[in-house]
Amino acid sequence: MNTLTGSFKGFGVTFAHMFRKVVTTDYPFSPPKPAPRYHGRHILNRHPDGLEKCIGCELCAWACPADAIYVEGGDNTDEQRFSPGERYAKIYQINYTRCIFCGLCIEACPTRSLTMSNEYELARDSRQDLIFTKKELLAPLLPGMEQPPHPMRLGETDKDYYIGALTNPGTSAGAERAPWSDQGTHDASDPADHASRPETAGPVRKEGAA
Amino acid sequence: MTDVAKRADTVTLTIDGVEVQAEKGELVIRVAERMGIAIPRFCDHPLLAPAGACRQCLVEVEGQRKPVASCTQTVAEGMVVKTQLSSPVAAKAQAGVMELLLINHPLDCPTCDKGGECPLQNQAMSTGRADSRFHEQKREYEKPIHISSQVLLDRERCVLCQRCTRFSEEIAGDKFIDLMDRSSGEQINVYRDDFFGGEGTGDGQVGEGAGDVPFNSYFSGNTVQICPVGALTGEQYRFRARPFDLVSSPTTCEHCAAGCSMRADHRRGKVLRRLAGDDPAVNEEWNCDKGRWGFRYATATDRITAPLVRDPRTGQLREASWSEALVAAAEGLRTARQRGVGVLTGGRLTVEDAYAYAKFARVVLGTNDIDFRARPVRASGSPAEITEEADFLAAAVAGISDLTYADVESAPSALIVGLEPEEECPILFLRLRKAARRGTLAVTAVAPYLSRGFEKLAAALVPAVPGDEARLLGTDPAVAAALSAPGSVLLVGERLATVPGGLSAAAALAARTGARLAWVPRRAGDRGALDTGCLPNLLPGGRPVSDPSARAELSIAWAVETGTLPSKPGRDVDQIIAAAAGGALGGLLVGAVDPGDLADPALAEQALDAVPFLVSLELRKSAVTERADVVLPVAPAVEKAGTYMDWEGRLRSFETVLRDSTAMTDGRVLEAIAALLEVSLNTGDVRSVRRELGAMPASSARPEPPAVAAGAVAEPGEHAAVLATWHQLLDLGTLLDGDEVLAGTARPPVVRIGKELAGQLRVTDGDPVTARTGRGSVTLPAAITDLPRQVVWLPTNSPGSAVRRDLGVTAGAVVRLSAGLPGPILAEGADR
Numbered sequence A: 001m002n003t004l005t006g007s008f009k010g011f012g013v014t015f016a017h018m019f020r021k022v023v024t025t026d027y028p029f030s031p032p033k034p035a036p037r038y039h040g041r042h043i044l045n046r047h048p049d050g051l052e053k054c055i056g057c058e059l060c061a062w063a064c065p066a067d068a069i070y071v072e073g074g075d076n077t078d079e080q081r082f083s084p085g086e087r088y089a090k091i092y093q094i095n096y097t098r099c100i101f102c103g104l105c106i107e108a109c110p111t112r113s114l115t116m117s118n119e120y121e122l123a124r125d126s127r128q129d130l131i132f133t134k135k136e137l138l139a140p141l142l143p144g145m146e147q148p149p150h151p152m153r154l155g156e157t158d159k160d161y162y163i164g165a166l167t168n169p170g171t172s173a174g175a176e177r178a179p180w181s182d183q184g185t186h187d188a189s190d191p192a193d194h195a196s197r198p199e200t201a202g203p204v205r206k207e208g209a210a
Numbered sequence B: 001m002t003d004v005a006k007r008a009d010t011v012t013l014t015i016d017g018v019e020v021q022a023e024k025g026e027l028v029i030r031v032a033e034r035m036g037i038a039i040p041r042f043c044d045h046p047l048l049a050p051a052g053a054c055r056q057c058l059v060e061v062e063g064q065r066k067p068v069a070s071c072t073q074t075v076a077e078g079m080v081v082k083t084q085l086s087s088p089v090a091a092k093a094q095a096g097v098m099e100l101l102l103i104n105h106p107l108d109c110p111t112c113d114k115g116g117e118c119p120l121q122n123q124a125m126s127t128g129r130a131d132s133r134f135h136e137q138k139r140e141y142e143k144p145i146h147i148s149s150q151v152l153l154d155r156e157r158c159v160l161c162q163r164c165t166r167f168s169e170e171i172a173g174d175k176f177i178d179l180m181d182r183s184s185g186e187q188i189n190v191y192r193d194d195f196f197g198g199e200g201t202g203d204g205q206v207g208e209g210a211g212d213v214p215f216n217s218y219f220s221g222n223t224v225q226i227c228p229v230g231a232l233t234g235e236q237y238r239f240r241a242r243p244f245d246l247v248s249s250p251t252t253c254e255h256c257a258a259g260c261s262m263r264a265d266h267r268r269g270k271v272l273r274r275l276a277g278d279d280p281a282v283n284e285e286w287n288c289d290k291g292r293w294g295f296r297y298a299t300a301t302d303r304i305t306a307p308l309v310r311d312p313r314t315g316q317l318r319e320a321s322w323s324e325a326l327v328a329a330a331e332g333l334r335t336a337r338q339r340g341v342g343v344l345t346g347g348r349l350t351v352e353d354a355y356a357y358a359k360f361a362r363v364v365l366g367t368n369d370i371d372f373r374a375r376p377v378r379a380s381g382s383p384a385e386i387t388e389e390a391d392f393l394a395a396a397v398a399g400i401s402d403l404t405y406a407d408v409e410s411a412p413s414a415l416i417v418g419l420e421p422e423e424e425c426p427i428l429f430l431r432l433r434k435a436a437r438r439g440t441l442a443v444t445a446v447a448p449y450l451s452r453g454f455e456k457l458a459a460a461l462v463p464a465v466p467g468d469e470a471r472l473l474g475t476d477p478a479v480a481a482a483l484s485a486p487g488s489v490l491l492v493g494e495r496l497a498t499v500p501g502g503l504s505a506a507a508a509l510a511a512r513t514g515a516r517l518a519w520v521p522r523r524a525g526d527r528g529a530l531d532t533g534c535l536p537n538l539l540p541g542g543r544p545v546s547d548p549s550a551r552a553e554l555s556i557a558w559a560v561e562t563g564t565l566p567s568k569p570g571r572d573v574d575q576i577i578a579a580a581a582g583g584a585l586g587g588l589l590v591g592a593v594d595p596g597d598l599a600d601p602a603l604a605e606q607a608l609d610a611v612p613f614l615v616s617l618e619l620r621k622s623a624v625t626e627r628a629d630v631v632l633p634v635a636p637a638v639e640k641a642g643t644y645m646d647w648e649g650r651l652r653s654f655e656t657v658l659r660d661s662t663a664m665t666d667g668r669v670l671e672a673i674a675a676l677l678e679v680s681l682n683t684g685d686v687r688s689v690r691r692e693l694g695a696m697p698a699s700s701a702r703p704e705p706p707a708v709a710a711g712a713v714a715e716p717g718e719h720a721a722v723l724a725t726w727h728q729l730l731d732l733g734t735l736l737d738g739d740e741v742l743a744g745t746a747r748p749p750v751v752r753i754g755k756e757l758a759g760q761l762r763v764t765d766g767d768p769v770t771a772r773t774g775r776g777s778v779t780l781p782a783a784i785t786d787l788p789r790q791v792v793w794l795p796t797n798s799p800g801s802a803v804r805r806d807l808g809v810t811a812g813a814v815v816r817l818s819a820g821l822p823g824p825i826l827a828e829g830a831d832r
């Protein structure tokens, strides 16, 4: 082979790449924004009054092909109400060492309690921390929401929540996606940021990140 | 029936184009089932009478104008049946019925416990329509109402199949629930004033209205199991799991001597529910609520998880390693056995563990001082009948298993004495009731009064003042008449031991009339402990201690030198306690005994305090463990394999349910202690114990039954009465700890007195009556009952009435009675 033309060819490839769009990203300084329907970590949504939508029915756990979800139901009482109706999830865990982000659990959920956010930054330095519990999974309280347990504020019975939902669809507006996932970039070192996502509060990534 | 005769009784029909033979009178749905054709159904249950209530099982029968219900249709010669598989008519009819059933069904499967194992869900998918044409408002009811503290009813989900009401009426005889109201308001409910024009509470909850009668049946759990939808649920399992979470294991109930087969469902190392297993020979498909719901004791917070030893410096129990504790136990027993060690095993052991104790006592401790009977074993007093029960058991029970449930069911007549089947052996009660209801069995009870259980058996009563049973068995013509028909059975309970001459009279009666006799103890481990030799006069296999050839046989089996096995019958439980309290014993080895169950709890505790060295093998902290020098934790029934022997003498083996548990069986712990005392006990593995027991030659010698004369009945004076008492099924037993909702369905404790006594005391139903002895007193509301004059009945161990602890006496003793609460103002026997 002609060595001269050969090396020009090679340099030509290199040179041509200098004018192409870069594929590397400036992660973690400006994390890329995934597609709107990206399957990220889960969220347990709330009704507009703050009650949990999850009824602890375990259908997500049943649907999960990876056996990543563990749920134990509990009895709502008039004194201690976490969701409308009789049943709520006393224990809810998703094990992110197992989850394959297939979204079958989302489809199984009868109350639209379980949805997925766009968050993909799920690395942790222990397996234990990858088991997310209600504390991490529950959607943050939006304005007008109240931390359960509290009585049903939107109706007399649970039926009002479900039947009324047609005229009042805004049940988890803002919570369908993690609040931070709309900020194109975000500062992991900002302590204020940790407050809004306590489950990811970990070691600060880098000083002075953009 | 011969084969030929059978054939004459069969018919030939065609189902889905396949020709099939069936017995005359068989139901079409059963025949189809045998062929593997599943016809959807709700109300049909093989053990209940056909009802045709739900109409889900419609099939097309040629020549019939309309589809017919296959669960009520009997077969006929030449019948041509087409199920949903081959007939569009049947399929359409079934889909239509399903659509109608679902009209008012709330479809709240996600919150329903039955979801995932629900016949309605499954059959709606398999034979229902894909969509509903009903868009109107559904009928609504108050969401679940408590019909007892344990059972919840969600009327919206109910498909009115009436399995629950039919079970309660046909099988249990507790007609607490029924169809109420009319038309679209027709519903299952308990008896409540609202339905009969009275004032209800209006909110649907039961128990608040004055006339409400909660569903407090001992068998209510079976309705939860057979309800084909989630209308009946149990409080304890509510929302705890889904079927796919659960690991199901077959097991055996550890509560009573009925020996029910069960299914235990566990999740993450914890049993969440238990269901009746299907064993046609024993419990059919039923069990009692105690067996179904009484399992939380194993997860109680006071469970002992590590060995404890008493610290010589502080005198307190402290946790220790297994090796330290085992050495402490072995060394202590080595010293103690020079003066003698008594062994009390209690009635909760498996056959394998009981055998280990029996072998340990003989081989390691060199004693026959071993007794499994954690209860009064004789009437207080005279020495003549000291060994009566032990002799009776050796002569008529140990090693014998020839009377079965099936025999009881097919017997023409049963005489029951010293036994309250519904309270003490509920599945035996169901069998008796099955036969009695069919009209083939006549039940006669020798008892102080006709209890609810006996009423449900339509029993004839031979009224007996406690203590007088022996005389009645010997001389009463009604008793002899009851056993005159061939095949009759005589069922005696363990309580007869406290009647002087009672067991002798029973054995003599059986011999005289040819009736078959069975001894029905109360606890699951009793019969097994008897057959494995946990008795002062018996070695394993029913071999008499005093028989040299029996000892020689056993020496060979155990590979010990002939002549080393103790040859003198040992002390029984009362004598062991008395010896220990009197300082005559060097030590006690106690497994699973509650001193409160013994004849004299105060003396028992004194004995436990007095004995120089006390080893306790226990599950949870108890009155024994707090006094012990060494406490060794052992496995509860769910964490070990084993065998219970039911009252029939049938072996009910089971495997470990919670396999991850590291808890050890009593046999394994004893083996470890024995090893430190240079004896190889070989009881650590249930399989090797089973092999060893199986390889033992059958025992040949059988002693004569005892012949103790009937005693005299106590003579109560004014304002006093003879005490009758027995345990209620749901009471304060240790194995029911932690099951509060279950305790809520127990029968309320009452003191039962006769009319005359009530007149003397001037009390009416519900007024407090106090029974007292020198030891203490018990006060309960009165229930005026048809009792013999001068007899008072108290529950043995129910809330407010711990007879042995509070009164220090047992049945047959005289207690003094007074109206009202005990107190200084109310002098003994004083009127109100």
Ligand code: SF4
Pocket: A060, A063, A064, A065, A066, A067, A068, A069, A094, A098, A099, A100, A101, A102, A103, A104, A105, A106
């Ligand atoms: S996304 Fe898929 S794998 Fe992950 S929890 Fe849901 S069902 Fe399971």
Ligand code: SF4
Pocket: B157, B158, B159, B160, B161, B162, B163, B164, B165, B188, B226, B227, B228, B229, B231, B232
């Ligand atoms: S409660 Fe259950 S068993 Fe009883 S009638 Fe209703 S569906 Fe049938």
Ligand code: SF4
Pocket: B253, B254, B255, B256, B257, B258, B259, B260, B283, B287, B288, B289, B290, B291, B292, B425, B426, B427
């Ligand atoms: S009848 Fe006895 S063996 Fe059967 S479930 Fe009840 S307690 Fe257990």
Ligand code: FES
Pocket: B040, B041, B042, B043, B044, B051, B052, B053, B054, B055, B056, B057, B058, B069, B070, B071, B072
């Ligand atoms: S199963 Fe035949 S009518 Fe219910």
